Amino acid sequence: MRTVLILGAGFGGLELAARLSGSLAEEVRVVLVDRNDSFTFGFAKLEILFRGVPPEAVRVPYAGLAHPGVEFRQEEVTAIDPRTRHVVTDRSEYEPDILVVALGADYDPAATPGFADDGHEYYSIEGTCRLRDRLDSFDGGAVILAVLSVPFKCPPAPYEGAMLLHEMLTRRGVRDRTRMHMITPMDSPIPVSPDTSAAIVEALARRDIEYSPGRRVHALDPSRHMAVTRDGDLAYDLFIGIPKHRVPDVVEASGLTVGGTDGWIAVDPRTLETRYPDVYAIGDCADAPVPRAGVFAEDAARTVAAGIAAKLRGSTPSEKYLGRGVCHIEFGGGLVGKVDADFLSGPAPVAPFSAPSEELAREKAESAAARLDRWFTR
Numbered sequence: 001m002r003t004v005l006i007l008g009a010g011f012g013g014l015e016l017a018a019r020l021s022g023s024l025a026e027e028v029r030v031v032l033v034d035r036n037d038s039f040t041f042g043f044a045k046l047e048i049l050f051r052g053v054p055p056e057a058v059r060v061p062y063a064g065l066a067h068p069g070v071e072f073r074q075e076e077v078t079a080i081d082p083r084t085r086h087v088v089t090d091r092s093e094y095e096p097d098i099l100v101v102a103l104g105a106d107y108d109p110a111a112t113p114g115f116a117d118d119g120h121e122y123y124s125i126e127g128t129c130r131l132r133d134r135l136d137s138f139d140g141g142a143v144i145l146a147v148l149s150v151p152f153k154c155p156p157a158p159y160e161g162a163m164l165l166h167e168m169l170t171r172r173g174v175r176d177r178t179r180m181h182m183i184t185p186m187d188s189p190i191p192v193s194p195d196t197s198a199a200i201v202e203a204l205a206r207r208d209i210e211y212s213p214g215r216r217v218h219a220l221d222p223s224r225h226m227a228v229t230r231d232g233d234l235a236y237d238l239f240i241g242i243p244k245h246r247v248p249d250v251v252e253a254s255g256l257t258v259g260g261t262d263g264w265i266a267v268d269p270r271t272l273e274t275r276y277p278d279v280y281a282i283g284d285c286a287d288a289p290v291p292r293a294g295v296f297a298e299d300a301a302r303t304v305a306a307g308i309a310a311k312l313r314g315s316t317p318s319e320k321y322l323g324r325g326v327c328h329i330e331f332g333g334g335l336v337g338k339v340d341a342d343f344l345s346g347p348a349p350v351a352p353f354s355a356p357s358e359e360l361a362r363e364k365a366e367s368a369a370a371r372l373d374r375w376f377t378r
């Protein structure tokens with residue numbers, strides 16, 4: 001029996017544990033570590049913010065994990081030595097045969113001066129609840145929604161936030177006394193998919209949401225409620241930012257980010273192996289040539305499961321990471337669009353767009369339910 005230690009039970013870690021349990025249950029013991037007692041989908045923050053769903057209702061307890069050969073441990077990872085695969089947590093120490101780092105991305109609000117004092121975000125559960133409470137008393141004014149740094153999780157999520165906010169303010173009768181402005185350093189919403197980008201830009205225009213691509217908010221001035229950009233300051237009554245992302249501290253301290261772009265974990269883009277033997281990194285923390293999104297973390301887990309199986313059998317992995325994933329995009333009004341991205345199969349990425357529909361809204365709900373079933377049920 002070999003031991004596979006998976007750090008992080010998010011999209012990537014859960015998918016990998018389920019795959020290993022399914023295909024290698026007789027050959028590997030899987031230990032899955034997470035600091036939390038439950039999993040929450042990233043998009044559940046939109047449910048909390050815009051649909052009045054309480055945070056408890058979107059948590060899926062790890063206690064329900066029923067895969068044979070998978071042990072879940074609720075522990076905080078405090079040190080990782082990738083050379084020896086020695087991992088320390090607040091409760092235990094491990095030296096697995098194979099180590100997979102799937103610890104996701106953390107946020108760095110302090111990277112944008114003034115943001116922690118005067119800005120809001122909906123990328124953490126705490127931030128989402130704070131913004132929900134602020135929106136309860138919002139009575140109109142200038143709203144800026146800004147992407148503060150790239151990369152960030154789920155490229156469509158800032159636009160979903162803008163469209164659902166428009167819908168909520170309209171419902172509450174305050175939209176006509178609210179100016180909405182979306183600012184991003186990117187040149188288009190979804191660069192890999194011009195059709196998706198065009199649909200989003202058109203949807204923003206139709207909702208009278210000003211859109212400024214290629215522009216960056218460098219700082220907030222809380223005393224004046226001004227967003228500072230190179231092209232001048234912009235006044236706001238409510239500033240919502242997508243905070244700068246970074247690897248968790250424990251990953252940075254491990255040395256795994258050496259050689260990776262902008263502080264992310266360097267991996268072989270085809271196998272997700274790090275430069276340390278039998279150490280892999282998947283999902284948001286890895287410097288793979290794909291956006292940060294659950295669907296790509298999940299695809300990376302599929303590749304690593306196949307790679308581990310090949311390694312245990314002494315063969316060469318036949319599967320290469322293809323960076324594929326279907327992202328659903330909320331447009332409001334119960335309509336959901338989709339972009340079906342494939343980054344690495346062919347000579348260039350392709351990502352066709354499907355227009356928003358109620359059918360795709362059903363598909364989004366069904367694919368979330370299917371994931372939970374696969375991840376939690378034996």
Ligand SMILES: Cc1cc2nc3c(=O)[nH]c(=O)nc-3n(C[C@H](O)[C@H](O)[C@H](O)COP(=O)(O)OP(=O)(O)OC[C@H]3O[C@@H](n4cnc5c(N)ncnc54)[C@H](O)[C@@H]3O)c2cc1C
Pocket residue numbers: 007008009010011012013033034035036041042043044045046075076077078102103104105122123124153154157248250282283284285292293294295296297327328
């Ligand atoms: C508003 C919003 C909407 C989104 N919508 C979508 C969507 O529609 N589709 C999509 O594909 N993606 C979406 N995402 C992105 C998606 O949530 C992430 O990209 C995805 O969760 C990444 O998976 P991961 O496994 O890399 O990391 P995560 O799922 O973040 O998992 C990392 C895990 O590591 C744990 N952890 C971190 N540090 C430690 C430590 N020191 N000790 C112990 N445990 C630790 C965390 O608790 C966490 O459970 C959205 C994100 C947001 C914020």
